[in-house]
Amino acid sequence: MSYTIIQKTGTHVWIKISNLFTVQDLLGLQGSLEADLQRSSHIRILIELENFEGWSHDSGWESTSFLPESDNKTSRIALVGDEKWKDEFFMFIGYPLTPIDVAYFPTTQLREAAVWLSKN
Template identity: 45%
Template sequence: MTIESIKTLDSEHWIRIGGQLTVGDFHKLQRLGESSLERFGRFRILIELDGFQGWSREPGWEDTFFLSEDELQRVRIAMVGDEKWKDDALMFMGKPIRKTAIEFFPASRLAEAKVWLAEGSVQSLFLE
């Protein structure tokens, strides 16, 4: 698994994920979100799935969650990648049961994902 930081500006992060996501990688993303929420009161992330191969089958997933319900109300997540991952990725992030702003965009709609993430922002790395 590779997680590459493309750009960061305050509470906004653009990362690229390739290969299989491990429990350890997931915890790194979780800490990134927690840190942004503590420092800036919000967290916006563009997750570009490039050569993504799903989730590892190691133990530990049963104890993972991506931020608390209260924190997730201050979060906006856009995932961009191959549409074959759309349903699984949205389910993994809890879209069907959480009130978080989470959307999946096909790779061809990267520009649209950036605009969606930047909604309500005066300045955004996604508008550069």
């Protein structure tokens, strides 16, 4: 498993993704967030990349998306990591085509990302 849910507090979730992210990781992460999405009117997600190596090349990616299509409760996603992953992560979450407010922060700006995530 290449992700860890660091913290869940009401409408905020902090996820750390490391190493190679697989389809099974994505499905597990979605399952972990399902109850939070059901309970909350909106949710904000902080994704921290640490020693991230990208996405696996196994099959199954073509039938997945970062968030379920039925999820209209995610209002913001802050991505924190090496700048080289910015464009690929934006594509992965469907930005700018998604209505979710998304921002990318360099590794040194974790605190700034958390502040941005909490703003209205």
